[in-house]
Amino acid sequence: MKIAYLGPIGSFTHNVALSAFPQADLVPFETITEVLKAYQDKQVSFAIVPVENSIEGSVHETIDYLFDQENLKAVAEIIQPIKQQLMSVTTQYPEKIYSHPQAIAQGKQYISQHYPKAQFEVTASTAYAARLVAEHPDKPYAAIAPQAAAKQYGLTVIAKDIQEIEENFTRFWILGTQEQLVILPKISKKISLALTLPDNLPGALYKALSVFAWRGIDLTKIESRPLKTILGEYFFIIDVDNESKELIKYALSELTSLGIEFKILGDYSVYTMSTP
Amino acid sequence: MKIAYLGPIGSFTHNVALSAFPQADLVPFETITEVLKAYQDKQVSFAIVPVENSIEGSVHETIDYLFDQENLKAVAEIIQPIKQQLMSVTTQYPEKIYSHPQAIAQGKQYISQHYPKAQFEVTASTAYAARLVAEHPDKPYAAIAPQAAAKQYGLTVIAKDIQEIEENFTRFWILGTQEQLVILPKISKKISLALTLPDNLPGALYKALSVFAWRGIDLTKIESRPLKTILGEYFFIIDVDNESKELIKYALSELTSLGIEFKILGDYSVYTMSTP
Numbered sequence: 001m002k003i004a005y006l007g008p009i010g011s012f013t014h015n016v017a018l019s020a021f022p023q024a025d026l027v028p029f030e031t032i033t034e035v036l037k038a039y040q041d042k043q044v045s046f047a048i049v050p051v052e053n054s055i056e057g058s059v060h061e062t063i064d065y066l067f068d069q070e071n072l073k074a075v076a077e078i079i080q081p082i083k084q085q086l087m088s089v090t091t092q093y094p095e096k097i098y099s100h101p102q103a104i105a106q107g108k109q110y111i112s113q114h115y116p117k118a119q120f121e122v123t124a125s126t127a128y129a130a131r132l133v134a135e136h137p138d139k140p141y142a143a144i145a146p147q148a149a150a151k152q153y154g155l156t157v158i159a160k161d162i163q164e165i166e167e168n169f170t171r172f173w174i175l176g177t178q179e180q181l182v183i184l185p186k187i188s189k190k191i192s193l194a195l196t197l198p199d200n201l202p203g204a205l206y207k208a209l210s211v212f213a214w215r216g217i218d219l220t221k222i223e224s225r226p227l228k229t230i231l232g233e234y235f236f237i238i239d240v241d242n243e244s245k246e247l248i249k250y251a252l253s254e255l256t257s258l259g260i261e262f263k264i265l266g267d268y269s270v271y272t273m274s275t276p
Numbered sequence: 277m278k279i280a281y282l283g284p285i286g287s288f289t290h291n292v293a294l295s296a297f298p299q300a301d302l303v304p305f306e307t308i309t310e311v312l313k314a315y316q317d318k319q320v321s322f323a324i325v326p327v328e329n330s331i332e333g334s335v336h337e338t339i340d341y342l343f344d345q346e347n348l349k350a351v352a353e354i355i356q357p358i359k360q361q362l363m364s365v366t367t368q369y370p371e372k373i374y375s376h377p378q379a380i381a382q383g384k385q386y387i388s389q390h391y392p393k394a395q396f397e398v399t400a401s402t403a404y405a406a407r408l409v410a411e412h413p414d415k416p417y418a419a420i421a422p423q424a425a426a427k428q429y430g431l432t433v434i435a436k437d438i439q440e441i442e443e444n445f446t447r448f449w450i451l452g453t454q455e456q457l458v459i460l461p462k463i464s465k466k467i468s469l470a471l472t473l474p475d476n477l478p479g480a481l482y483k484a485l486s487v488f489a490w491r492g493i494d495l496t497k498i499e500s501r502p503l504k505t506i507l508g509e510y511f512f513i514i515d516v517d518n519e520s521k522e523l524i525k526y527a528l529s530e531l532t533s534l535g536i537e538f539k540i541l542g543d544y545s546v547y548t549m550s551t552p
Contacts, residue, residue, distance in 0.1 A: 052502075053502075054502050054504065054505075054508075055502060055504050056336070056502070057336060057501055057502050060332070060333060122398055122400075124398075165504055167504075167505055203489045205485070205495065205498065206482075206485045206486065206489040209481070209482045209485065210482065213479045213482040219481065220508055221500060221508065221510065222481065222498065222500050222510075222512075223499055223500045224497060224498050224499045225333055226328075226329075226330050226331060226332070226333050228330065228331050228441055228443075229330075229443055232330075232496050232497065234497065234498075236498075
């Protein structure tokens with residue numbers, strides 16, 4: 001069985017893939033869009049992509065692609081704690097530190113205290129940063145990347161857990177056609193919906209939320225995303241607790257009666273991973 | 277009078293600054309955070325930063341900084357249409373095309389049709405990309421950047437308006453202590469609020485929205501942003517039509533009665549600019 005994931009080897013998504021599919025043939029892709037396309041083209045049975053980080057918020061490349069395309073649905077969610085390591089080939093003072101912008105933002109405070117002269121350079125992902133540093137062993141380079149990337153590219157961790165905020169988690173979605181059981185602790189069941197509100201329904205968002213509120217169905221997230229037509233037109237992502245399938249069924253029919261279009265982006269169990 | 281803006285010269289924000297403050301001393305800064313800090317430190321009288329794009333969504337660096345800090349408030353909003361140009365020193369086939377990730381996303385379709393062999397390189401802003409290309413006149417480089425950047429750095433536009441989606445606008449906020457009148461067409465008045473919902477109030481978001489809905493006050497935007505504590509805790513940005521100051525006053529007192537904390541991020545008129 002083939003599984004597409006956001007690579008390269010050593011990335012946070014790779015770590016999720018190893019936990020969820022320890023026996024499968026894991027295939028890395030360079031961008032989220034390429035992972036999702038590989039799944040749509042049936043090159044793989046499942047795809048794994050990040051969907052939200054507790055500090056940075058939603059991963060728009062994932063959310064927008066799922067909203068725009070048909071037949072893509074999350075069948076499991078895995079929550080992974082994110083820890084960032086400073087790694088290098090040598091122990092000399094790093095002149096350039098490579099990483100993804102989100103990891104740079106998280107490590108900036110540590111670096112400015114300990115390596116004030118180092119310059120930041122942006123890469124497409126943390127794992128690419130680690131690979132780039134490994135490919136230039138003669139240069140005074142370092143990377144901010146996960147532990148797994150240090151192992152993969154033979155780098156030495158020169159400072160451990162440098163992220164500024166302790167509580168840093170990322171949600172990853174497994175896309176597939178059938179529920180995927182994962183051997184990890186299961187914490188809840190959720191449904192994620194994308195709502196498109198009709199122009200001619202005043203207070204439409206309020207009415208959409210009423211459908212869930214009066215039934216006592218909890219929303220765990222709401223976010224507007226631009227419809228990419230004109231400024232001020234949005235679709236809404238809502239995550240809904242899915243403990244009562246019956247109540248959800250009625251709520252969804254009522255949305256339809258109100259003229260509110262929705263798309264189910266995922267219907268899944270939520271699992272947690274321990275620190276990589 | 278000094279005005280801080282997101283530079284360098286030739287950026288979209290610079291263009292807004294020139295329209296809003298044609299007589300002032302405009303001071304560029306490299307990042308949004310530096311612009312906002314310069315204003316907080318009273319180095320300048322006003323600050324101008326982007327807050328939302330119609331395709332990419334909110335500018336989190338702006339929203340999160342305003343939420344975290346005291347005494348920062350938008351006093352005017354300017355909406356600018358965004359058009360991207362491909363520019364270079366020479367007319368030879370560009371081997372590398374530099375730009376900000378959002379502009380690259382917007383120009384990718386045009387470039388892959390017309391320059392399939394060109395490689396993309398990421399820069400911190402579109403105007404930096406233009407400057408970098410101008411600094412290497414002997415290299416086969418091009419940049420995706422605004423018209424003003426071509427003029428500023430003496431580059432030739434080799435393809436005009438290459439953005440994929442026609443309707444592309446960015447909202448910019450002017451931060452200050454008093455209302456800033458701008459000589460541009462005025463289209464509406466709005467208030468932007470950041471809400472923090474109490475844990476012990478079931479359906480708190482729904483109740484917060486009720487306060488506006490039953491008074492017939494329109495919301496033009498709602499977005500959740502992570503509180504950066506644990507995954508699944510959010511604050512909410514809402515933009516509210518501010519045509520009736522009296523109704524808004526009652527709505528805000530009712531939020532307080534419900535135990536819902538709010539912060540006013542801006543209280544402003546909205547102006548539109550024509551294409552740069």
